Amino acid sequence: MPDHDDLFKKLIRQHFYDFADLFLPADFVSELDRASSPAFLEQELPTSLGKRRNRFADLIVQTQYAGANKSALVHFEFESTCRRDFAERMFSTTHGCA
Secondary structure: OOOHHHHHHHHHHHOHHHHHHHHOOHHHHOOEOOOOOOEEOOOEEOOOOOOOOOEEOOEEEEEEEOOOOOEEEEEEOOOOOOOOOHHHHHHHHHHHHO
16 A cells, blocks of 8 residues: 555645645745745754644745745645644644744
8 A cells, every 4th residue: 555645745745836726725825936946955943832843744844935035835735635633733733833
């Protein structure tokens, strides 16, 4: 059985802006600088909530806004099953990243 995480990571690394066009809000995507290459960041994130242990994100993409000296982080988590604690995990991971 193929590792779906690796397949999705490879797909998004190779086609980030195409993926963004299809799945991210249009008003967000329209502000991105497509001339800049997205950066794929370290996936270990310190967290400041709960058990005080680092979390690993499946994929974090840093991309630039057009005409501005600021960037956006897009955090991807690939799940093959429904997890009850998913919302809590996303909140704690995002909080530690902010």
